[in-house]
Amino acid sequence: MEKKQLRRSLLNKRQLMLVEEWKQKSDRICTHLLTSTLFTQAKTILAYFSFRQEPDLSLLFDDSKIWGFPRCVGDSLYWHIWTPQDSLQIGVYGISEPHPHAPTIEPAEVDLIFVPCVACDYQGYRLGYGGGYYDRLLAAPEWANKTTIGIVFDFAYLPQLPIEPWDKPLSAVCTETGLIQIQN
Template sequence: MMNASKIELRRSLLETRLSLSRDVWRTKSNIICHHLQDSTLFTQAKTVLAYFSFRQEPDLSPLFCLPKRWGFPRCLGDTLSWHDWTLGDELEANGYGILEPKIDAPRIEPAKVDLMLVPGVGCDRSGYRLGYGGGYYDRLFSLPEWQNIPRIGIVFDLAYLSTLPRDVWDFPLTGLCTEVGILRSTDNKLL
């Protein structure tokens, strides 16, 4: 059963995020991109998994022209598969309205991934994230082949909380990036 406090918190954080003006959203997103570009985890990564901004999530698209192998998720049933995408490749909207690479785009296997940039509605100081409630990322993180890949949660600082309600199936992130900087989830120090 879904934790009622998660539902209420999700609604509140989404309302706050969606209330940001377009200019503030763009500015905060650009600052997050600059923090990522300056991070060693990002600069050393060859294959990066990311997301296309949905419901005013931080927009990472300014990074997508950088010379990396970029992968983006496709929802397949109740799981995520990751597919190559290069700037200019065609996209399609899934049932939630989220943009995805075409189904025939080459898949990316976990062994090839150096870094995951993970969207969230909120994150806490221990590295736990609050998503939209579908469990896609937690199911992915529970698989052994995905557990050792560095994963950085991407949220605006307004969604960085001291603690979030947790369920037994929630998996922590390696770190978090907001417009304030990049933090390691274990000790809240800058990465």
């Protein structure tokens, strides 16, 4: 199946999840992350705010970590510090994001990145939303060696995805059934 069709099919399946099922599976993902050494040892984590029934990671967002969230500006992601006490604004794609004046995070400060995905495969490759934001981010030299965890529901964790030469595998994938570290 080509990327566009696969993306549409999986996004549709995600949208059809009942709210209770989405919440339960999101909570299980958070439990797996909370107990992983990748999470417990990280001080500064880049994450995302759930949009269109992406797995919801908000159970993790407390003051025990430094949290960074993206703002889409042009074709780049700018990362800003956010605390649960801070307000948000709605960005260009309708996604919640920090205010432009919030402090920024430098790549050297980041220990872990939670990557939103439409799907991931057993080799650690991801299918994104088609905008290339994370592809460009993860290909940049200052981000290339960061630990990355793709976050997907189990139905979107697939044996193999179509990949492009610029695709970079993730370090791990987390679904409601567990956290799988990828051997790259």
